[in-house]
Amino acid sequence: MPLPKLPTQRAALLLAKDYPKAAPRSAGPRAIAAAASAPVHAVDAVDDVVSAKAVAKPKPARRKAEVVALAPLPPASAPAAAAPAVARRNDALDNERASAHPAKHKPVEAVIKSSTSRQADKRGVTKMFVLDTNVLMHDPTSLFRFEEHDVYLPMMTLEELDDHKKGMSEVARNARQVSRTLDALIANIDDDAIEKGIPLAKLGNKDAKGRLFFQTRLQNGPTLPEGLPVGKADNQILGVVRNLETELPGRPIVLVSKDINMRIKARALGLPAEDYFNDHVLEDTDLLYSGIVQLPDDFWNKNGKDMESWQESRNGNSSTFYRVTGPTIPTLLVNQFVYMEPKSGESPFYGQVKELTGKTAVIRTLRDFSHNKNNVWGVTARNREQNFALNLLMDPECDFITLLGQAGTGKTLLALAAGLAQVLETKLYNEIIVTRVTVPVGEDIGFLPGTEEEKMSPWMGAFDDNLEVLNKSDSDGGEWGRAATQDLIRSRIKIKSLNFMRGRTFVNKFLIIDEAQNLTPKQIKTLVTRAGPGTKILCLGNIAQIDTPYLTEGSSGLTYVVDRFKGWQHSGHVTLARGERSRLADHASEVL
Numbered sequence: 001m002p003l004p005k006l007p008t009q010r011a012a013l014l015l016a017k018d019y020p021k022a023a024p025r026s027a028g029p030r031a032i033a034a035a036a037s038a039p040v041h042a043v044d045a046v047d048d049v050v051s052a053k054a055v056a057k058p059k060p061a062r063r064k065a066e067v068v069a070l071a072p073l074p075p076a077s078a079p080a081a082a083a084p085a086v087a088r089r090n091d092a093l094d095n096e097r098a099s100a101h102p103a104k105h106k107p108v109e110a111v112i113k114s115s116t117s118r119q120a121d122k123r124g125v126t127k128m129f130v131l132d133t134n135v136l137m138h139d140p141t142s143l144f145r146f147e148e149h150d151v152y153l154p155m156m157t158l159e160e161l162d163d164h165k166k167g168m169s170e171v172a173r174n175a176r177q178v179s180r181t182l183d184a185l186i187a188n189i190d191d192d193a194i195e196k197g198i199p200l201a202k203l204g205n206k207d208a209k210g211r212l213f214f215q216t217r218l219q220n221g222p223t224l225p226e227g228l229p230v231g232k233a234d235n236q237i238l239g240v241v242r243n244l245e246t247e248l249p250g251r252p253i254v255l256v257s258k259d260i261n262m263r264i265k266a267r268a269l270g271l272p273a274e275d276y277f278n279d280h281v282l283e284d285t286d287l288l289y290s291g292i293v294q295l296p297d298d299f300w301n302k303n304g305k306d307m308e309s310w311q312e313s314r315n316g317n318s319s320t321f322y323r324v325t326g327p328t329i330p331t332l333l334v335n336q337f338v339y340m341e342p343k344s345g346e347s348p349f350y351g352q353v354k355e356l357t358g359k360t361a362v363i364r365t366l367r368d369f370s371h372n373k374n375n376v377w378g379v380t381a382r383n384r385e386q387n388f389a390l391n392l393l394m395d396p397e398c399d400f401i402t403l404l405g406q407a408g409t410g411k412t413l414l415a416l417a418a419g420l421a422q423v424l425e426t427k428l429y430n431e432i433i434v435t436r437v438t439v440p441v442g443e444d445i446g447f448l449p450g451t452e453e454e455k456m457s458p459w460m461g462a463f464d465d466n467l468e469v470l471n472k473s474d475s476d477g478g479e480w481g482r483a484a485t486q487d488l489i490r491s492r493i494k495i496k497s498l499n500f501m502r503g504r505t506f507v508n509k510f511l512i513i514d515e516a517q518n519l520t521p522k523q524i525k526t527l528v529t530r531a532g533p534g535t536k537i538l539c540l541g542n543i544a545q546i547d548t549p550y551l552t553e554g555s556s557g558l559t560y561v562v563d564r565f566k567g568w569q570h571s572g573h574v575t576l577a578r579g580e581r582s583r584l585a586d587h588a589s590e591v592l
Contacts, residue, residue: 116272120252126210128152128248130241132257133160133233135276138550140177144200144208145278151200152253153182154240155215156233170520185212215240224269234262241271258550277554288404288543288559289566291573292388293332295340295349302326315396317367322351325360332361333567335398337388337574350384352391354569366391377425377470379417385576386410392572393418393538396428400528400571402516402539402562406589408581411540412514413466419510420470423492429510429536432493435501435527436514437548467493498523507532516558517541518548524557 113121120127128150135142136157143151164175185198197211224242228235237255244253255266255273266273300307303326311320332338332353341348355362367374369381369390376394381387385405392401393414403411422428471486513519513527516539524539531537541558553559565571579586 114272144205290575377417405576408579409576437518508534519557521560
């Protein structure tokens with residue numbers, strides 16, 4: 001193999017006056033255009049200027065680093081050692097950025113509107129959104145999510161919908177639903193009405209006050225830059241957006257797409273483009289309901305003036321109840337856990353809000369599952385959050401429970417232990433049903449042989465591992481006793497696939513949905529509505545590990561149900577914070 005040729009000419013150094021200056025933070029399009037006319041060697045500086053406009057509110061430390069990186073080099077008359085010093089300084093900055101700890105510097109999921117949308121919002125002008133096909137296939141109801149703004153569908157979008165309508169996948173079902181919705185919208189109208197726009201509120205969606213427009217003719221106008229393939233669907237949609245800007249000069253036109261590359265191409269061509277974020281439950285997942293709140297140190301002084309207390313015995317357990325009234329109470333939610341751990345050495349207080357009326361709340365003390373006498377199938381709580389979770393899992397009045405947490409926090413072990421205790425000991429439920437989304441982490445290994453349970457067994461390795469841990473705790477019966485217990489447990493646990501859940505009704509079942517972060521809001525609604533009388537549903541997951549395409553932390557079905565069910569008297573949620581798997585797993589989750 002021949003060696004690469006070395007350059008024949010020496011690298012030319014630019015003079016100090018040829019280096020670009022750092023643009024101010026409020027640099028607008030003119031400043032960016034001026035930077036674009038700089039020498040070719042200044043392309044990196046232009047990219048930094050553009051990124052400064054695109055990133056929403058960068059941290060002060062990063063802002064300082066960017067300004068230093070854009071600083072001009074010393075003049076030619078300076079000593080030769082000055083240039084290596086600047087290079088070393090820039091290398092140190094790059095190394096500092098590269099070595100940023102991923103666990104400590106979590107990327108913030110921010111919803112950023114295009115400049116066209118922001119200017120239209122300031123002027124109070126309605127916009128026209130051009131929808132890409134993947135938006136409709138991701139959310140079939142997206143047509144009615146744009147409030148008073150208009151929606152425009154290019155002909156290529158309809159063509160791609162037609163191509164994806166066949167099959168039994170979720171994408172095919174969504175494509176067929178969109179086609180039926182469009183058919184209902186254009187029914188019983190004149191041809192002139194299509195040209196003028198169809199009211200989106202025609203089908204009863206009162207929030208959709210805009211109109212729906214179709215591409216009814218070939219548009220003549222400026223074409224896209226040469227070199228882009230004309231036959232590609234994305235490029236044709238981009239051409240429609242550019243032609244609409246020409247035909248409607250005063251109207252804000254915005255492309256909406258879930259495809260990142262599509263948005264990048266649009267922005268590179270000077271076309272406004274945005275992500276579809278109307279299905280996001282939260283813009284920042286750090287604001288997600290945790291189910292736990294720490295009471296201030298002066299809570300009892302401010303809210304315990306006319307406090308009442310009594311004891312009740314429910315389900316064989318005696319608990320103390322407190323009725324408190326004060327200004328802090330309206331910030332609480334029903335079934336939310338409250339705790340107070342005084343630093344003065346006093347005993348901590350752990351409670352759960354059971355009733356809430358205005359500024360008055362009833363708080364119940366918790367059962368201590370960290371003590372061995374209150375163990376659940378041999379499992380005891382190792383931290384505060386696990387104790388809260390076991391109080392929810394063992395409460396027969398709680399029908400829907402969501403547990404969030406990183407790997408190793410004990411979600412699956414606690415759920416299985418509580419299920420076995422209530423199925424085999426108290427006989428509250430007659431069966432445990434386990435299901436999960438079959439989304440592979442790596443390459444798919446293909447079809448699996450056997451029955452439904454045999455096909456699902458490779459996906460249930462986590463449950464097998466936890467069952468092995470639970471069986472080892474039973475040391476009284478010896479090997480034969482453990483084998484008999486394992487057979488009994490296996491007979492009471494059924495593994496089901498999500499593909500066959502529609503139309504079913506579960507009565508007196510303990511249903512565990514694992515890896516629920518990979519479910520869409522529509523899929524999780526299908527599962528939760530399967531619950532019949534006496535059924536408890538558990539949703540377990542980690543929203544930081546989403547494998548389903550187009551799903552984010554803000555639009556996941558798990559985030560959706562946590563936000564929608566908070567405050568309901570028969571549901572509860574706990575975010576498990578501390579890992580209890582092993583010191584190796586805890587250290588790996590911190591440094592990797």
